[in-house]
Amino acid sequence: MQKILRFLKKAIPLYLKARRHGGDLVLVNDRTTHIKADDVLAFVVLRNEAVRIPYFLDYYRKLGVNHFLFVDNDSNDGFLDVIGAASDCSVWHTCASYKEAKYGVYWLNYLLRRYGSGHWCLTLDPDEFLVYPYCHSRSVRELAQYLEQEGKPSFFTVMLDMYGEGLVDEALYKPGQDPLEVCPWFDASGYFQDRRPNYGEWWIRGGVRRRVFFADQPDLSPALNKTVLVKWRWYYAYIASTHIVWPKRLNNPHFSDTLAPTGCLLHFKYLAAFREKAEEELERKQHYAGSLEYDRYLTGLNDNLCLWTSASVRFQSWQHCVDLGLMNIGRWF
C-alpha cells in the first residue's frame, strides 16, 4: 500500500506537468501513422539546429531508428524545409518557454508517454551521436532486443565531448558532413563517477568541459551520464534532461550480478556556430542555472582557448572506447 502511495505521489505530478506543457505543442508535420508496433523511435528537442539535421537523420537511420519525433522550439532557420516530406519525421512546434518546460523535459515526457509507450525510445539532442558495442555491425534494434531478452529496460551512456585541433571558431561544419571530420578528438581520461542517492543515478563529470570551462570549480561541471535508450512505459519520466530517469531502477546501468553493455554519446558541441549559440542562449537565459554554463563557454571562447592537448585521443571506433574504459560490452557476445 505504502509502495503504491509513494508511486502515485511521484507519478501524478509528473503526469500533470507533462500534460500541461504537452498542451503547448502543435503538431505541424504529422507522420505518426507510420509508426509501427515494434519500431525504435527517436525523440529530439531542438532550436535552430537545421545544419546538423541531415547527417543526424542519416546516422540514426543507418543504425535502424524507424521514426523521429521532433519538438521544434521556435526555430527560424528553415528546419521544416530540411525535414521536407520525409515519411519518418513528425514535428511538433512550440513557442513556449524552454525553461518553463524544465529544459524540454516535460515536452519529451508528454510525447514519450503518448507515442513511445511500448517502444524502445532514444531521446537525443541533435548534436549527440550514439556509439554502442558492435555499432558498426549491429543495429539499435538488435541492441534493444538483446537488452529486452536480458530483462534490462534501459541503456546507459557516457557523453564524450568532441573537439577539433584548432580554435573552436575554426571548426567549420557544413550540412550533411560527418562531424567526426571536424571534431575527431576527445579526452580519454579525466572522468569521475559517483553514485547519487536520490535517484541512484551514476553522476559522471569530467572531460573537456571540466578541464577547460570549469577548471577552477570542477564540482560545478555538468553531468555527462545519460540514459538515452529506454523501453518506455506510460508512467516513466525523465527528471533532469536525460541524465535522470524515474523510476530509479532505470538509472542502474548494470544487472545486479554481472555487467550490461553501456555506450558512449559523441557530443559535437564545439563547432564554429557554437559562439553564436552561446551568445544567443546567454541572451535568452533559458538554460540551467541561469545559463551559467554558457557564460563560461563564452568567456572561454573569448580567451581563444584551444581545447586540444597532447593527451587528446582521436576517435577510432567503438572498440577504442572499450579499450579506454569508457564503455562496457557486458556479456553481449
Added chain:
Amino acid sequence: MKLAFIILAHDDAENLFRLIKRLLSKDDLVVVHWDKKNPYDILAAAHEKFEAKTRSRLRFARPVAVEWGRWSMVEATLSCLEELEQSVEVFDYVVLLSGVDYPVKPISALKAFLAQQGDKEYIECVDPEHSAWVVDGLVQERYQQYHWINWRDHPKLFSFIVSLQKKLGIKRKLPGQLKAHLGSQWWALTWPTLQKILQMGRRRKIRAFFSRTWVPDELFFPTLVAALVPRKRIVSSGLTFYHFSHQGRPLVFYNDHFDFLVKQEAFFARKLSPQATDLRDRLDYFIDNVALALQPINALSKQLADYEHFIAVQWRGLPGRRIIGRQVDAWYGDLEWNKLPYFVILCYPGARLEPLREALNAMPNICCYGEIFRGGHIDYGLPGREHPLYPENKPALRDMKRPNFLGDLLHANHGRLVGFILRLPCGNEMEKMVIYDPQATLIFVFPDDRYLAANAINWQCAFESMIMHDNLAEARRVGKQSVMLVALDDDSLSLASIAQATAHIGCLPAGIAC
C-alpha cells in the same frame, strides 16, 4: 537420400522465405507451420513469392496457436508430421528447424553425412536423473507436477503452484513404460521412428500426460525416441548449432558472427538475428563457393572456445579498465580498477629527498614525481612529464577526486614505473589510500632520533617520528612489505640508503600490459 524439413515460424516472413529457398532442392520437401496467432496471410505471400515449381515442394501445415512452453509447440510439430504423412512420398530423414535458423553447410554435405553415419537418430536425449541438461531452472518439476499456467504470464503463481504440489506430495508418473528424457527441441529423425511417434502421440493417455507438463517440446520427442529406439542408434545431438548462456538465454548471431558460425561442426545454426542480412549473404556465399571444397564433417560438435574466452574476460569487465557505472569502494574512485604498480616515498615534513629522486629518475623506465598532492599547484617536479589534462596551475581538478588523478597519471606513463613523494601528515585521503592500495609499494623515510635532545625532548621532532611510526604500523597491519630508511642528522639520506631504495624499486615489476 530424401529429406523433409519442418519449419516452425511465427513472424518475419522475409527471412522464412529466404530459408525455404535455401533448403529446397529437387527432391526435398519443406513443411511450414505458421503460427495461428499471426494474422499475416502466409499462403498468399508464398504464392506470390515462389514459382509453381518451388511451390510444389512446399506445404503448409494446419495452423495451431502456439504458446511458448506449452503443449501447442508439440502440437504444431505433430501437425507438420501429419501433413507429411498424407503425402505419398517417403523420406529418409525429417529435420526440425525454426524460422530464425539458417544452414551453415551445404545440404549436399548434410546428405552425405547422414548417409555415411548410417541409420541414426539425431536428437538430444538426456536422462535428467543421471546428468544435468538444464542450465538453470526446473528439471523434474517439468513432468512430475501438473502445469496449467504459463510461467511467462504469471511467474509467481507458477512457482507457487509448483511448490504447493510438491508439499502435497503430488508426483506424476509417466504413462506406460516411458522414462523421462530431456533434450533440445531441434532434432533430425528417421521417418519410421516419426511414424511410430505419431501413432503414440494419438494415444489419449500420452497426450493427456504431456499436455500438462512444462516445456513439453523438450520432453515429448526425447522421451518417446528413448523408448522406441535402441540407445546405440541415438546420437545425442541435433544437427543444429545453438548455445545457451549461463543465464539460460539463447545466443543470437549477428552480422559479425560469420567466422564463429563457420567454425561450428553442425549443419544449421540458431538463432540468427532477423536483421542479420549480411550474415545470411555471407553464409550463402560460403555454402555455394567455399564449403564444398572443405573437409566433410565426421562428428557433430560445438566449437565454443571463442565464446568461453569472451565470457571469461568480459563478465567482470576488462582487467585494468574502469567499469562505467560500477564501484566497489567509492573511496578509491577509479583507482580500484588500476593494475599498474607504483611506489610512494612517505617521509616526514623536513626530509630532503632531491638526491633520491634524481637517482631514481636516472634509472631507465622509472619516473619519480615530486609532491603532486600538496598545496595550491601540482608540483610534478619532472619537466616534460606533466599530465596535459591536469595543468600545474589547476589543482582543483586534482582535488576533486585525488585517486582518479593518480590513476590517470599512472596510465599516462604507460610502461614506466611511477612514484611520488608524500609528506606525512598530508591532510587528505591519499595518506590512507596508498597504505591500503595493493598496487602501492611504500618507502618510509624516518627522521633521525633527534627528539632526545641533551637537556629536553624535542616535541616537534617526536611528533613527526610518531606519525611516521603510526603509518608504518598500519602498513604492517595491512600486510605490506615496505622499506624503512632513516635520514641523517641534516635531513638528507645517506648514499647507502639511496642505494637501498633504488635497488628495491629497481626490482619492482612495471605492471601488466593493458
